[in-house]
Amino acid sequence: MRTVVIGSGSWGTALAQVLQDNHQEVLVYGVAEAEVNDINENHKNSKYFGDVELNPELKATTDIQCIKGADIVLLAVPTIAIDPICHQINDILDKKTIIINVSKGFHPETNERMSEVIRRCIDEDKLSSVVSLIGPSHAEEVVIRLLTTIDAISLNNEDAVTVQNLFSNQYLRIYTGNDEIGSELGVAIKNVMAIASGILSGLGYQDNTRAALITRGLQEMIRYGVHFGGQQKTFMGLTGIGDLIVTCTSVHSRNFEAGYQIGKENSVENFFKNNTKTVEGVRTAKIVHRVAKENGIDMPICEEVYQILFNGKLPSECAQDLMIRDLKKEF
Numbered sequence: 001m002r003t004v005v006i007g008s009g010s011w012g013t014a015l016a017q018v019l020q021d022n023h024q025e026v027l028v029y030g031v032a033e034a035e036v037n038d039i040n041e042n043h044k045n046s047k048y049f050g051d052v053e054l055n056p057e058l059k060a061t062t063d064i065q066c067i068k069g070a071d072i073v074l075l076a077v078p079t080i081a082i083d084p085i086c087h088q089i090n091d092i093l094d095k096k097t098i099i100i101n102v103s104k105g106f107h108p109e110t111n112e113r114m115s116e117v118i119r120r121c122i123d124e125d126k127l128s129s130v131v132s133l134i135g136p137s138h139a140e141e142v143v144i145r146l147l148t149t150i151d152a153i154s155l156n157n158e159d160a161v162t163v164q165n166l167f168s169n170q171y172l173r174i175y176t177g178n179d180e181i182g183s184e185l186g187v188a189i190k191n192v193m194a195i196a197s198g199i200l201s202g203l204g205y206q207d208n209t210r211a212a213l214i215t216r217g218l219q220e221m222i223r224y225g226v227h228f229g230g231q232q233k234t235f236m237g238l239t240g241i242g243d244l245i246v247t248c249t250s251v252h253s254r255n256f257e258a259g260y261q262i263g264k265e266n267s268v269e270n271f272f273k274n275n276t277k278t279v280e281g282v283r284t285a286k287i288v289h290r291v292a293k294e295n296g297i298d299m300p301i302c303e304e305v306y307q308i309l310f311n312g313k314l315p316s317e318c319a320q321d322l323m324i325r326d327l328k329k330e331f
């Protein structure tokens with residue numbers, strides 16, 4: 001099977017290398033010539049991985065026409081680029097293709113999940129199915145082949161199994177699942193929790209606070225996910241608690257890192273002035289705020305993150321406000 005990975009950033013490069021390690025036919029398409037040249041000539045993607053040596057067989061191109069005839073197209077671009085990229089590739093695809101989504105978040109205007117965006121933008125006769133390859137996985141660790149487990153989630157079990165078999169190896173183990181709603185909502189909302197976790201660390205709170213955040217954050221994810229048709233058990237799996245733990249506790253997480261800076265400075269100003277990284281939780285916080293309000297879903301942690309990011313509320317005040325809410329039963 002021939003796979004094209006769209007996006008020469010961190011996750012696209014790491015996942016393409018998995019396929020190359022598995023001796024599959026794979027090519028990376030990137031818009032950034034510097035990243036493409038770095039992969040082809042130096043066998044590195046220095047912008048994201050410094051001196052890490054990539055599999056020397058891995059190749060990249062800036063020619064989008066390379067998707068012609070591909071059996072699988074893996075989209076490894078930020079959520080904001082999924083809609084335009086799908087429209088662009090829809091004009092080029094010439095046969096039924098499995099589209100793999102790895103992005104975590106929502107469409108910025110329509111609030112759609114990523115699988116919904118892809119199904120809307122790709123013609124039915126060019127789409128076998130959407131498979132979301134998601135779970136607890138920092139590219140920085142996968143690229144150096146540290147043991148990782150994630151899910152291939154799809155409404156089409158056969159395609160999920162195909163993706164499972166293509167990507168699984170000694171360092172990456174793929175499970176399959178079909179709860180698209182629960183899984184995609186879980187991996188999106190955990191980014192907001194990772195920002196919250198970073199903020200709390202930046203403010204100086206320690207282990208007790210982080211455990212509280214992860215546990216109560218999971219309850220918010222379940223409340224939101226079940227409201228929209230996700231299965232509660234999904235949130236106990238890799239795309240729920242698994243991804244929540246890895247992003248709320250890791251120095252690799254850009255969402256955690258953003259939150260840490262905001263907490264440390266007790267202000268969002270410098271983050272918004274200087275950030276150039278993909279921090280998906282920021283847009284997700286805005287969407288969750290809006291959708292939760294419209295649907296009467298209680299999301300106190302997400303709401304405080306929204307107030308910090310978009311309403312100028314002080315992080316220190318938000319942390320205190322969460323503690324002095326009306327007392328209640330845990331479940």
Ligand SMILES: NC(=O)C1=CN([C@@H]2O[C@H](COP(=O)(O)OP(=O)(O)OC[C@H]3O[C@@H](n4cnc5c(N)ncnc54)[C@H](OP(=O)(O)O)[C@@H]3O)[C@@H](O)[C@H]2O)C=CC1
Nearest residue numbers: 007008009010011012032076077078081103104138139278
């Ligand atoms: N990194 C990780 O560990 C993981 C990331 N993810 C998710 O994967 C998604 C992609 O993130 P990630 O790889 O980390 O992001 P990066 O910022 O590392 O890379 C994004 C890449 O997409 C490129 N890009 C942006 N817009 C377009 C476009 N319209 N067409 C083609 N390429 C484009 C960027 O190019 P340029 O450099 O020119 O901007 C860059 O090469 C996110 O939703 C993230 O949440 C999921 C799991 C793990």
Ligand SMILES: O=C(CO)COP(=O)(O)O
Nearest residue numbers: 135136137138253254255
């Ligand atoms: O989704 C991720 C790990 O599973 C990556 O997290 P960040 O986007 O916060 O870096």
